[in-house]
Amino acid sequence: MEKEVIIGKKAPAAIGPYSPALKVGNLIFESGQLAIDPKTGEMIEGNIEAKTRMVLENLKAVLEPYSIGIEKVVKTTIFLKDMNNFVWVGLIKFTANILRKNFRHAAVWKYPVFPRMQR
Numbered sequence: 001m002e003k004e005v006i007i008g009k010k011a012p013a014a015i016g017p018y019s020p021a022l023k024v025g026n027l028i029f030e031s032g033q034l035a036i037d038p039k040t041g042e043m044i045e046g047n048i049e050a051k052t053r054m055v056l057e058n059l060k061a062v063l064e065p066y067s068i069g070i071e072k073v074v075k076t077t078i079f080l081k082d083m084n085n086f087v088w089v090g091l092i093k094f095t096a097n098i099l100r101k102n103f104r105h106a107a108v109w110k111y112p113v114f115p116r117m118q119r
Helices: 048-066 085-093
Strands: 020-024 029-030 076-080 106-112
Touching: 020 048, 029 048, 076 085
Parallel strands: 076 106
Antiparallel strands: 020 029
């Protein structure tokens, strides 16, 4: 099976030794995203709402070079430092119309720390 990596200019650079996304056949596997401003390479300041919106924009930017929209995503995994933020993350995702009626599969895990993770 063919593998392809396209790195777009609008997404933040990876902070580790991995690709932002990998296309294998007709599937695209996207790496995790943080609330990093692609222009500065730094985590943004703000509350969980602002950070969740930045993550969603970064997810879109990683998919863009593959000519695919975020509405085609079939599964997400969310890692939160504080599970009290779960309601906010879910609300933002649905009100931002990111998840369509036919897509409601997401796993949410509490995880204490990721590189550069604040919330």
